[in-house]
Amino acid sequence: MKARVHITLKSGVLDPQGKAIEHSLADLGFAGVGDVRQGKYIELDLTETDPEKARADVTAMCEKLLANTVIENYVIDLDA
Template sequence: MKARVHVTLKNGVLDPQGKAIEKTLGNLGFSGVGDVRQGKVIELDLEETDAAKAEAAVKDMCEQLLANTVIENYTIELDAA
């Protein structure tokens, strides 16, 4: 089973990389782009075949290592392929 974790900063947390991307897009002529937020995607190959167990394991991984839950949110996607 494959898992994909999307980690983003919580609303209200300063995102300097997002601001730099926003400014650079404007400098490149892309108008109408605002409030850019950036994040990261973590892909995992799991041996677990039970979706509920896989999601629980990935949630534990996020809470312990993959996301700083004080300032970051995360979402989990599972794919049985």
Template sequence: MKARVHIMLKNGVLDPQGEAVRHALGSMGFAGVEGVRQGKVIELELAETDAEKAEAEVTRMCEALLANTVIERYEVELL
């Protein structure tokens, strides 16, 4: 089973990378971009075949390592 984890900074947390991308896009002539939030996507190949157990396992991974839950939020998607 595959899982995809989407990780983004929580609302209210400054995103300097996103701001740098927004500024660069403006410099390139894309004036309509008012904000950019940058995140990451992690894809996992799991041995687990039970969807409920897989989601619980990936959630534990996110809480332990994959996401900094103080400043980031995450969503688990099973594929």
């Protein structure tokens, strides 16, 4: 089973890298782009086949390592 994890900064946490991307896009002539936020995307191949157990495992991985929940949120997608 494949797990896809998106990790994003919580709203209210300043994202200087997102701001820099926003400025570069404006410099390249892309008008009308605001509030750029950057994050991380992590793919995992799991031997677990039970979606409920897989989700519990990946949630524990996010809490213990993949995300820093002081500043980051995570969303887990699973496909069989």
